[in-house]
Amino acid sequence: MTTPVTIIGSYLSPYVRKVLVVLQLKGIDYRIDPIVPFTGDERFSAVSPIRRVPVLIDDRVTLSDSTVICQYLEDRYPSPALYPSNVADRARARWLEEFADTRMGDVIIWRLYNEVTINPYVWGKPTDQALLQKTLDEDLPQVMDYLESQLPAQGWIFGELSIADIGVAVFFRNAGFARWQPDVARWPKTAALVQRALALEAFERLKPYEHKSLRTPIPQQRAALMEMGAPLTTETFGTAAPRRGPMST
Ligand SMILES: N[C@@H](CCC(=O)N[C@@H](CS)C(=O)NCC(=O)O)C(=O)O
Numbered sequence: 587m588t589t590p591v592t593i594i595g596s597y598l599s600p601y602v603r604k605v606l607v608v609l610q611l612k613g614i615d616y617r618i619d620p621i622v623p624f625t626g627d628e629r630f631s632a633v634s635p636i637r638r639v640p641v642l643i644d645d646r647v648t649l650s651d652s653t654v655i656c657q658y659l660e661d662r663y664p665s666p667a668l669y670p671s672n673v674a675d676r677a678r679a680r681w682l683e684e685f686a687d688t689r690m691g692d693v694i695i696w697r698l699y700n701e702v703t704i705n706p707y708v709w710g711k712p713t714d715q716a717l718l719q720k721t722l723d724e725d726l727p728q729v730m731d732y733l734e735s736q737l738p739a740q741g742w743i744f745g746e747l748s749i750a751d752i753g754v755a756v757f758f759r760n761a762g763f764a765r766w767q768p769d770v771a772r773w774p775k776t777a778a779l780v781q782r783a784l785a786l787e788a789f790e791r792l793k794p795y796e797h798k799s800l801r802t803p804i805p806q807q808r809a810a811l812m813e814m815g816a817p818l819t820t821e822t823f824g825t826a827a828p829r830r831g832p833m834s835t
Contacts, residue, residue: 589644589645590615590616590617590817591609591614591615591616591617591642591643591644592616592617592618592619592641592642592643592644592819593605593606593609593616593617593618593619593640593641593642594618594619594621594626594630594633594634594639594640594641594643594823595618595619595620595621595623595639595640595641596620596621596622596623596639596799596807597618597620597792597795597796597799597811597816598622598760598763598796598799598800599623599639599640600690600691600694600695600756600757600759600760601638601639601640601652601687601691601756602639602640602652603756603759603789603792603796604652604656604749604752604753604756605640605642605652605655605656605659606618606788606792607752607756607786607788607789607792608655608656608659608660608668608749608752609659610787610788610791611666611668611747611788612659612663612665612666612668614659614663616817617817617818617819617820618816618817618818618819619818619819619821619822619823619824620795620799620807620808620811620816620818621639621808621822621823621824622708622804622807622824622828623637623638623639623831624637624708624828624829624830624831624834625804625824625825625826625827625828626823626824626825627823627824627825629823630823630824633648633650633823634650635650636650636831636832636833637831637832637833637834638650638651638831638833640652640655642655642658642659646662652687653680653683653684653687656668656683656749657669660749667746668747668748668749668752669748669749670744670745670746670748672744675744678744678750679743679744679748679749679750680749680750682736682743682750682753682754683749683750683753683754685732686753686754686756686757687753689729689732690729690754690757691757692725693721693725693726693729694726694729694757694758694760694761694764695757695760697717697718697721697725698718698721698722698726698760698761698764698766699760699761699763699764701713701714701717701718701721701764702718702763702764702765703763703764708804708828709828722766726761726766730768730772730773730776731773733754733773733775733776734773734774734775734776737754737775737776737779738775738779739774739775739778740778742779742782743779747783747786751779751783752783754779754780754783755779755780755783755784755789758780758784759784759789759796763796763800768780794814795811795814795816798810798811798814799811804828805826808822808824
């Protein structure tokens, strides 16, 4: 391919991170427009009808869902394979990715990360302490107990690294941004798998950009990332004023 793939979406989104890790593992060149979805302009609404990130644009398609994007990348660039070859394992890998996207997204992004970071810093809304406490005491342990029942003590979930390991691990970066780490004694298998995954070079190389995004006010993020040499697009779909998307509460 001559033209690099374009990815729209902030380095802080777990769904964007999933796609960037897959691109990296498959050796696919990309440029990123690291916008927070709330700041997307009208052209963003056209490429992402529910105003969510990530969006992938390449020479063939425009897609706006991380699962659909990763499956497309696997179909178009099959090597290295990131979905198990066994049909039942492949289905289970998709289920674990779906569990992560839906339930971990709900608990870790829409409650934990939202309450600790997005509400106060994007919308100027104070943290809902009761909701945060319930998330920490009930919802997160429930998610962790389920993962612990599904994950192996050693190695990757399906032998080789797959979309299931990646899809689960990406959410723990955001949990960490909200200052939550899994209890290793209570959930040893999950904690170990996440540690193994996040230590991969494909995850490691994103960390400086994540840290910079976390510490930089939204309007200055693009310039700050450019200064560090992030592989940015030349144009942006971002604007100054944030607004909620149609599915955002
Ligand atoms: N199912 C989607 C979820 C993407 C998603 O929820 N992204 C968040 C950022 S972490 C977003 O764009 N939120 C903005 C909104 O919902 O208005 C995917 O897998 O890509």
